[in-house]
Each structure stands twice: as structure tokens, then as C-alpha cells.
Amino acid sequence: MTKAADDKSSPTTVRLQNIAQSYGQSAALMSAVELGVFTAVSNGAGTFAEVATATDIHETNAERLIVLLCAADLMRVSNGRLQNAPDVERFLVEGQPGFMEPWITFTKPQWNEWGRLSEHLRNHDLKDLGSIGDITVEDAKRYHKSTYSIGMGAGRRFVRHVDLSSRKKIMDIGGGSGAYCIAAAKTHPHIRAVVLDLPAVCTVANEFLAENGVSDRVMHCCRVAKCTCLEK
Structure with a gap:
């Protein structure tokens, strides 16, 4: 075997x-979003100094953050000016x-708990659903309002690629905001x-169903073990 092949x-x-260090990329991404760095670059800020001015941070800190963003391929330099990835x-x-x-x-609030993953895995007092089973209406509302636009985009793609023309009834298990069912019912x-x-x-899903005018044909169900909604 040659040395090149061995190497x-x-x-x-x-x-x-x-x-091991991927948390740094997550932190840089979230900070850039919170500070409005990507928006500033989109609006014409093309240097460390211009980004610093647009986001009200020190120029040195702008440089530090942008170096991380470029390393993660979230941003690049073109003709001497900063540019967002597509x-x-x-x-x-x-x-x-x-x-x-x-x-x-x-x-972001999940960071600390992920840092305690080993501790959680050593815990023999298990819950079937973990913290998900304890989710409140406010937690669900905050999560699904933040993911709604992404869910609806996925729902529209779903109905474009899956032929539902011969289907009379569908169920989305773990359907969240109801995006897939909303898109299907509208199409x-x-x-x-x-x-x-x-x-x-399901309480939150009801709001999205009503907002999209499909409450008469899409319903929610939280009786996971004994759901009979589609038998009617």
C-alpha cells in the first residue's frame, strides 16, 4: 500500500x-437572527463596520460573529462585500x-437540557413522553405559531406530490397545527x-382550522388510544 493510499x-x-463544537454554529445562527445580521446584509450592509452600525454591536464583535457565519457557509464574501447564502x-x-x-x-431554551443529556439518560424514572406529555396550551401555541409557515409550506408540497383525488378521509397522526390536513381540505x-x-x-390546531375556514371538514382528536373520528 502506498503512503498516499494509507493517508x-x-x-x-x-x-x-x-x-463536538457544532453548538457554536447553532449559537452563531441564533445570534445572527436575533441581532438582525442577515437582514442588515440583505439591506446592503457589506462590511464588518456596516453590519456593526446596522445592528448596534461593536465592530469587533460583528467580525467575530461573521467569521463564524462564513465558516458555517451561512454567509460569504463576494467582490469584497458580505452576502447571505441563498x-x-x-x-x-x-x-x-x-x-x-x-x-x-x-x-434556544432547550440548550441547557441537551447539555444534561447524560444525566437524563442515567435516570431510570422514565416518562413515556418526557416533557412533551406535559405541554401546556401556551407552550403548544408558541411552538406551532413559530412553525406554522414552515408547516403550511410542507403541507402544500404534500398535496402537490401525493394524489389524494380518490381519498375520502385522511388522518394526520401527530398533526400539530393541522397544516397537512388544511392543505388537503383546501385542495x-x-x-x-x-x-x-x-x-x-389540538386546542391550538382548532384556531388554525377556523382561520383557514376548514373546521367543517377537518376536526381534531386527542383520544389517541380510541379515536373513532373517521368512523362517522
Whole structure:
């Protein structure tokens, strides 16, 4: 075996280091969204100094953050000016359709608990659903309002790619805001649908169903073990 071939097959620590430090990329992404960095760049801020002015942070801190963003391929330099990556420009610039800021920042409070994962895994006092089973209506509302635009986009894609023309009834298990059923009901007026989820989530789903005018054909159900909604 040649030295070149041996070097190619020898494992390195690069992938492991990247995974171990990936929390840094998450932090940079969330900070950039919270500070409005991507929006500033979209609006013409193309240097560290211009971003610092637009976001009211120190120029050195702007440079530190932007270096992280460029390393994560969330931002790049073109002709000496900063530029958002295409997906960032589409989803992380305030005012754009499908702006993801609420969803991106919603997960931030989970950081501390993920840092205690080993402790949680050693705990033998298990819950079937963990913290999800304890979700309140307010928690569900905050989560699903932050993910609603993404869910509706996925729902519209679902009805474009799945032929439901011959279906009379559908059920979305763990359907959350009801986005898939809403899209299906709007596209196929003959369909009746059920959103099956936890009680708190179903309460929130009702609001989205009413908002989209499909409450007469899409219902929620929280009787996970004995759902008979589609038998009617």
C-alpha cells in the first residue's frame, strides 16, 4: 500500500471535532437572527463596520460573529462585500415570506437540557413522553405559531406530490397545527380529515382550522388510544 493510499484511509479527528463544537454554529445562527445580521446584509450592509452600525454591536464583535457565519457557509464574501447564502436570504431575512426567526429561536431554551443529556439518560424514572406529555396550551401555541409557515409550506408540497383525488378521509397522526390536513381540505373539497395529537396541541390546531375556514371538514382528536373520528 502506498503512503498516499494509507493517508487517505487513516481516520482523523476532524469530523468528531466538528460535531463536538457544532453548538457554536447553532449559537452563531441564533445570534445572527436575533441581532438582525442577515437582514442588515440583505439591506446592503457589506462590511464588518456596516453590519456593526446596522445592528448596534461593536465592530469587533460583528467580525467575530461573521467569521463564524462564513465558516458555517451561512454567509460569504463576494467582490469584497458580505452576502447571505441563498437559503439564508430566503428564510432568515425579516419581511420575507416564510421568515423562520420564530422557529429558529424557539429551540434556544432547550440548550441547557441537551447539555444534561447524560444525566437524563442515567435516570431510570422514565416518562413515556418526557416533557412533551406535559405541554401546556401556551407552550403548544408558541411552538406551532413559530412553525406554522414552515408547516403550511410542507403541507402544500404534500398535496402537490401525493394524489389524494380518490381519498375520502385522511388522518394526520401527530398533526400539530393541522397544516397537512388544511392543505388537503383546501385542495380537495371532498376530503374529511382528522388531526390526531395531544390535547393542548389540538386546542391550538382548532384556531388554525377556523382561520383557514376548514373546521367543517377537518376536526381534531386527542383520544389517541380510541379515536373513532373517521368512523362517522
